[in-house]
Amino acid sequence: MRLNTGRAAALLSAIITLANLAVGSARAEDLQISVYGGYQTAPHSNVNVSDGPDFTAGWEGNSFKSPQYYGVRGTWWLTDLGKPNIGLSIDYTHAKVYADDATFGKTPGWTHFEFTDGLNLLTLNGIYRFQKPDRKWTPYIGAGVGINVPHVEVTRPSGKTFDYEFGGMTLQAQAGISYQISERWSVFGEYKGNYSFIDVPIDSGARLKTNILTNAVNLGVSFHF
Numbered sequence: 001m002r003l004n005t006g007r008a009a010a011l012l013s014a015i016i017t018l019a020n021l022a023v024g025s026a027r028a029e030d031l032q033i034s035v036y037g038g039y040q041t042a043p044h045s046n047v048n049v050s051d052g053p054d055f056t057a058g059w060e061g062n063s064f065k066s067p068q069y070y071g072v073r074g075t076w077w078l079t080d081l082g083k084p085n086i087g088l089s090i091d092y093t094h095a096k097v098y099a100d101d102a103t104f105g106k107t108p109g110w111t112h113f114e115f116t117d118g119l120n121l122l123t124l125n126g127i128y129r130f131q132k133p134d135r136k137w138t139p140y141i142g143a144g145v146g147i148n149v150p151h152v153e154v155t156r157p158s159g160k161t162f163d164y165e166f167g168g169m170t171l172q173a174q175a176g177i178s179y180q181i182s183e184r185w186s187v188f189g190e191y192k193g194n195y196s197f198i199d200v201p202i203d204s205g206a207r208l209k210t211n212i213l214t215n216a217v218n219l220g221v222s223f224h225f
Contacts (some may be wrong), residue, residue, distance in 0.1 A: 030076055030077045030078070030079045030080055030225075031074065031075070031076055031077075031224075031225045032074070032075050032077070032186075032222045032223060032224045032225065033072075033073070033074055033222065033223050034073040034074075034075065034188070034220050034221065034222040035070070035071070035072050035073075035220055035221060036070065036071045036072075036073070036188075036190075036218040036219060036220025036221075037063075037068065037069060037070045037218065037219065038063065038069065038216050038217050038218035038219055038220075039061070039069075039216065039217050040061040040063045040069045040095055040096075040215065041059075041060075041061045041214070041215050041216075042059040042061060042097045042212055042213060042214045042215070043059070043213055043215075044057065044058050044059065045059065045210045045211055045212050045213070046210065046211075047208065048209040048210065049202075049207075049208050050206045050207045050208075051158075051204065051205075051206040052206075055103070055106045055107055056103075057099050057100075057103045057113065057210065058099065058100040058102050058103050059097040059099065059100065059212070060098045060099075060100050061096065061097060061098075061214075062096070062098055063096075063216075067094065067116065067117050067118060068094075069093075069095060069096060069118075069216070070094050071091065071092060071093040071094065071192075071218070071220075072091075072092050073089050073090070073091045073092070073220075074089060074090050075087045075088070075127060075222075076088050077129075084131070085129050085130070085131060086126070086127070086128055087126070087128075087142075088124070088125070088126060088127070089124070089125045089142065089144070090122070090124060090125075091121075091122070091123045091124075091125055091144070091146075091172065092121070092122050093121040093122075093123075093192075093194065093216075094118040094119075094120060095120075095194065095214045095216070096114070096117070096118040096119050097114065097115050097116070097119060097212060097214070098113075098114040098116060099113035099114055107156070109156055109157035110154070110155065111155045111156070112153055112154065112155035112160075113153065113154050113155075114153045115150040115151060115153070115198075115212075116151065116153065117151040117153075118150070118151060119148060119150045119167075119196065119212065119214065120148065120149045120150065120151070120164075121146060121147075121148050121170050121172070121194050121196065122147055122148075123144040123146030123147075123170060123172045123194075124144050124145065124146055125142045125143060125144025125172055125174070126142060126143060126144060127140055127141070127142040128140060128141055128142070129178075136179055136180045136181075137177055137178070137179045137180075138177065138178050138180070139175075139176070139177050140174075140175070140176055140177070140178065141174065141175045142172075142173070142174045143171075143172060143173045143174070144171075144172045145170070145171055145172070146169070146170050146172065147166070147167075147168070147169065147170060148167040148168060148169070148170045148194075148196040148197075148198060149164055149165070149166055149167060150165060150167045150200065151163070151164050151165075152164075152200050152202065152208070154202050154203070154208065156203070158203055158204045158206075159202075159203030159204050160203060161201075161202040161203050165200035165201065167196060167197070167198040167199065167200055168196070168198060168199050169196075169197050170195065170196045170197070171194065171195045171196075172192065172193070173192070173193050174190050174191065174192040174193070175190060175191055176189055176190025176191065176192075176218070177189060177190070178222065183224070184223060184224050185221065185222070185223060185224070186221070187219070187220065187222070188218075188219070188220050188221075188222065189217070189218065189219050189220075190218050190220075191215070191217055191218075192215075192216045192218055193213065193214065193215050193216070194213070194214045195211065195212075196211065196212045196214070198210050198211065198212060
C-alpha cells in the first residue's frame with residue numbers, strides 16, 4: 001500500500017479521532033497528556049529486497065538531528081471504573097533510522113537509505129502503575145500494539161523512493177518512573193522499545209522488508225486534567 005504525505009497524515013488523524021471517541025466518556029480528571037524526547041538507537045537488521053540480494057543494515061538513530069526524535073501520548077486512567085492503577089494510552093512516536101556507512105559497502109550503487117521523517121509509530125497500550133498515596137514517585141510498565149508508517153527514502157541504480165508507506169504492525173514495551181511535581185504536572189523517565197515489521201514498496205515494482213527494533217531512553221512531562 002502506497003501513501004503520499006497527505007494520506008499518511010489523514011490515516012494518523014483518523015486513528016487518533018477514533019481513539020478520542022472511544023475515551024470520550026472518561027472523566028477529565030482521569031486523562032493526562034504527555035510529550036517526550038530522548039535518545040533512540042536501533043541494532044542491525046536484515047533487509048530483504050525482492051529484486052536483489054539480502055543484506056544487513058547498520059542503523060544510526062541521530063536522535064537530536066533534525067527531524068528530531070519525539071513523541072506525544074494520551075493516557076486514560078480507569079479510576080472511574082474502580083481500576084486506578086490501570087490505564088490505556090494512545091502513543092505516537094516519531095522514531096527514525098539512518099543506514100550507516102558500512103551498509104553502503106554491501107549495497108553497490110545505493111547512495112541513500114533511511115526512514116527519517118520518520119519511522120512513525122502509533123500504538124494502543126495498556127499501562128499499569130504502582131502508585132502509593134504517601135509518595136510522589138510512581139513506577140509503571142506498559143505494552144501494546146499498533147502500526148508503523150515510515151517515510152521510505154531509498155536511492156539506488158534502478159530508481160528513487162521518497163514517500164510515506166504503510167509498513168505494517170508495531171509492538172511496544174515500556175517501563176519508567178513518573179514524579180508528581182504539582183497537582184497538574186509531573187515529569188517522567190522511561191525506557192521504550194518498539195519492534196516494527198516493515199514491508200514497503202520501492203522503485204521498479206520491488207518490495208523491501210526488514211524488522212527494526214528501536215530502543216529509546218525518554219524524558220518527558222505530563223499535564224493532568
